[in-house]
Amino acid sequence: MIARSLTSGVEQLGDMIAQASSIVPFTGAGISTESGIPDFRSPGGLWSRNQPIPFDEFVARQDARDEAWRRRFAMEHTFAKAKPGRGHRALASLYRVGKVPAVITQNIDNLHQMSGFAEPDVVELHGNTTYARCIGCGKRHELDWVREWFHRTGHAPHCTACDEPVKTATVSFGQSMPPQAMRRATELAQHCDLFIAIGSSLVVWPAAGFPMLAKECGAKLVIINNEPTEQDEIADLVIRHDIGETLGPFVGN
Numbered sequence: 001m002i003a004r005s006l007t008s009g010v011e012q013l014g015d016m017i018a019q020a021s022s023i024v025p026f027t028g029a030g031i032s033t034e035s036g037i038p039d040f041r042s043p044g045g046l047w048s049r050n051q052p053i054p055f056d057e058f059v060a061r062q063d064a065r066d067e068a069w070r071r072r073f074a075m076e077h078t079f080a081k082a083k084p085g086r087g088h089r090a091l092a093s094l095y096r097v098g099k100v101p102a103v104i105t106q107n108i109d110n111l112h113q114m115s116g117f118a119e120p121d122v123v124e125l126h127g128n129t130t131y132a133r134c135i136g137c138g139k140r141h142e143l144d145w146v147r148e149w150f151h152r153t154g155h156a157p158h159c160t161a162c163d164e165p166v167k168t169a170t171v172s173f174g175q176s177m178p179p180q181a182m183r184r185a186t187e188l189a190q191h192c193d194l195f196i197a198i199g200s201s202l203v204v205w206p207a208a209g210f211p212m213l214a215k216e217c218g219a220k221l222v223i224i225n226n227e228p229t230e231q232d233e234i235a236d237l238v239i240r241h242d243i244g245e246t247l248g249p250f251v252g253n
């Protein structure tokens with residue numbers, strides 16, 4: 001059912017939140033646009049102008065790795081200055097009072113952690129771009145270290161432990177979904193009584209399967225997104241409005 005207006009949507013959402021004991025939010029790019037992070041997938045977005053570098057190319061070619069890091073540092077200003085928006089803060093408020101056990105996200109921007117979620121309670125399906133990992137041994141490397149290497153040599157770095165390439169800790173095209181995050185997201189979707197999909201067009205699989213799974217397991221489903229999504233028809237409530245406006249009233253102390 002699509003909410004008639006923002007006011008009635010917020011009111012219905014408030015009732016559903018009050019009645020729920022375990023709420024699982026699932027977030028996509030739309031929650032972070034208020035924080036200045038562009039939606040890479042949107043028409044005219046970064047990815048329509050700059051084809052993403054697939055994982056196998058990154059592994060195979062030094063020039064692909066150099067280009068990947070050049071692009072990442074070109075975006076650094078955007079990521080470094082981003083602060084949690086009203087959507088992030090509302091979810092963090094519900095987390096603090098014990099209504100939300102964890103958040104599932106398609107975003108790589110670290111804003112849920114910045115808003116107050118403990119690191120283990122942010123289930124990142126596409127990884128995190130605010131640090132790096134070795135693709136061989138998995139060792140974590142900080143961006144400052146990568147930047148220093150990049151500027152000194154003009155090339156993407158190799159791991160100090162095993163000499164394999166180092167990549168942002170994100171899931172690239174052609175790379176498999178992180179199994180632990182997938183498992184945790186599945187369990188969360190199966191055991192909540194309210195699932196709220198926020199700012200995702202729900203087209204990217206397998207991530208988009210979670211709202212449907214939650215619904216099948218008996219949860220109520222709310223979808224908050226500016227545009228229609230693939231799963232509006234199965235939702236108990238659809239709020240087709242700005243995310244900051246919709247979730248702003250739920251920002252607590």
Ligand SMILES: [Zn+2]
Pocket residue numbers: 134135136137138139159160161162163164
């Ligand atoms: Zn390594």
